[in-house]
Amino acid sequence: MKALQGVEGRVEWGDAESPICDVGQVRIRVAAAGLNRADLLQRAGLYAPPPGASDILGLECAGVISEVGAGSSWKVGDRVCTLLAGGGMAEEVVVDARHVLPAPETLSLLEAAALPEVYATAWLNLFQLAGLKPGEKVLLHAGASGVGSAAIQLCKAFGSPCWVSVGSAERLAYCDALGAQGGVIRGEDLQGLRDFGPFDVILDPVGGNYAALNLELLARDGRWVNIGLMGGRKAELDLALLLGKRVQLIGSTLRTRDDQFKADLLGDLGQHVWPLFDEGRLRPQLERSYAVQDAEVAFAELATNTVSGKLVLVIDDSLV
Structure with missing residues (x-):
């Protein structure tokens, strides 16, 4: 698969090993990934992923489930978004099924990618x-x-x-x-x-x-x-x-929290926050999106500290 990685202070879209989908996990075909300040720090070599996490950039993404490991209630084809410790800026990502939320029905996958983190x-x-x-x-x-x-x-x-x-x-x-x-x-x-x-x-x-x-x-x-x-x-x-x-x-930090903590947090979000998107009481604040091939431009824009809301990278424009 292709993925975005930080290399000597810049980003590079290149080949990476496709992750294995194990028990309790799902594989997501990524449509888009949100860009966060943590990605800027990781690109600069100042914020390493937690032990065991992917070194691919991206702490959130949205897409379509393409594989379901044993023990998960998700189905192939479900539109979802997810919180990650890394790996979201790639053609596909494997994640703990408990860290996945449905993409709100009223939103596109491009918009949903701007929500989890x-x-x-x-x-x-x-x-x-x-x-x-x-x-x-x-x-x-x-x-x-x-x-x-x-x-x-x-x-x-x-x-x-x-x-x-x-x-x-x-x-x-x-x-x-x-x-x-x-x-x-x-x-x-x-x-x-x-x-x-x-x-x-x-x-x-x-x-x-x-x-x-x-x-x-x-x-x-x-x-x-x-x-x-x-x-x-x-x-x-x-x-x-x-x-x-x-x-x-x-x-407080979130990225280094353990899997159970994140599962409980995402469960709370699903119960108390996610319904408000379909009710129109919450909405994603997506200022701009970029093709992943233009990621360096997006990173430079975020670094100006003038963005209002979120920037999102389009990974697969056939899904957004």
């Missing part, structure tokens, strides 16, 4: 780890990102008002249209977030240089979930403030 990340960190409740106030840094776009819609759907920090006025307008209450433009008025706080939950992919402000902005018993280090890995914090507010600081 960002909605799993947003749901895990806001609702499972932070225990977000209706009416609680949320701050989403990088609100126009793929995860931010999913998080805004989930907050709106489940009754929690949210605000954002973003990189431009255009991206702030984009977030407002999705359901954010407002926000600020980083580099101009990040301190203006004080006007909207205090916040019960902060979802932060920035880390370092936002840490002190996050602690200031949190309400008593607030939860701060850090999911990235775009702003650096070190920070100085006033621990007296953390203690006095009874703040919970939660570090």
Whole structure:
């Protein structure tokens, strides 16, 4: 089969060994694969796959099941999307059947490819780890990102008002249209977030240089979930403030979680989140798609940090 791999800081579409479909697994003929910041890091040699995971790029994809291993209830021909630890940017992928969700009936496979990673990340960190409740106030840094776009819609759907920090006025307008209450433009008025706080939950992919402000902005018993280090890995914090507010600081990653954890997470998504797509209350935020042969262009666009929503690579245009 053909697959996309990171080679010395670039991507290369070339031959790869076809995986074996074993008990409890399914083989998916891939239509399209979502592009995430983790793929940028892996291409640069900064984020190796977990032990045992494929070294092929791609943490999510959508397609059609072409083979079913023993013990699975899926059927050949089912339209699906899946969360992966790697391997999605290939002509086919083999995955634990428990990590597969049906592609929403109202969406194309191109759109479905933009869902698993960002909605799993947003749901895990806001609702499972932070225990977000209706009416609680949320701050989403990088609100126009793929995860931010999913998080805004989930907050709106489940009754929690949210605000954002973003990189431009255009991206702030984009977030407002999705359901954010407002926000600020980083580099101009990040301190203006004080006007909207205090916040019960902060979802932060920035880390370092936002840490002190996050602690200031949190309400008593607030939860701060850090999911990235775009702003650096070190920070100085006033621990007296953390203690006095009874703040919970939660570090979170998804890719390295074990198979059972991901199965439980995907089961939760299937029950509580996936029906909202067919109801029209959630929708994929697909900014642009590229043929996989143009993957380097897509990677370069994502690296500009100006994408609102998701970029997707088309692997098999006969399926999308």
